Structure formats: structure tokens, C-alpha cells
Amino acid sequence: MRGKVGLVIGLGAGYVLGTRAGRARYEQIKTQAQKVWNLEPVQEQVARVKDLAASGAMKVPRLAWDGAVKVVKTVTSTAGTPGQKLDAAIDEAEDTVDDVKKAADKR
Incomplete structure (x- = not known):
């Protein structure tokens, strides 16, 4: 004890x-x-990251993902022959590429 x-x-x-x-x-x-x-160098980098986040650069990955989802939905929801589904998917993919390019150019 x-x-x-x-x-x-x-x-x-x-x-x-x-x-x-x-x-x-x-x-x-x-x-x-x-x-x-x-420290000044740290705060400079913080400012750069904030600027990057505010720019369109952060939109690019989201746009690419959304575009991939749209392509898959287009293929699965389009009625018709496999060739017609392929054409619809290609059109949707081209639209997505244009959207991603525009977002990347805005940086």
C-alpha cells in the first residue's frame, strides 16, 4: 500500500x-x-500564394475534372450508335479543352 x-x-x-x-x-x-x-521572405511567399489562389490558376484542375465528368455523362446518356456516342464525346472533350485553355490563359 x-x-x-x-x-x-x-x-x-x-x-x-x-x-x-x-x-x-x-x-x-x-x-x-x-x-x-x-520574416519578410516568408510574407513575400505568402503574398505570392494568395495571388495565385486568387487568379484563375486554381480553376484549371476543377475545369479539367468537370470536363472529364461531362464527357463520361455524354457517352453514357447519348442514344445512338457507338460512332454517334464517340462524336458527342469528342465534341464535349473539345469544349472542355477550350475552357481549360481559357482559364490557363487568364493566369
């Missing part, structure tokens, strides 16, 4: 001391991270 009480007291003391040291270390790391974040 005496060993268990000593163990509990030891664990409690270790927890309290560890959390205090842990919090101090956390604050140190947080302060250093803030300093790095506020």
Missing part, C-alpha cells in the same frame, strides 16, 4: 512539473514560429 501511495505522489509531482516545463517549451516554440512567420 505504501508503494502505491508513493507511486501516485511521484506521478502527480512529475505531471505537475512536466506540464509546467511543457507549457514553457510550447511558448518558446510558439514565439520562434511567430518570428519566422513574420
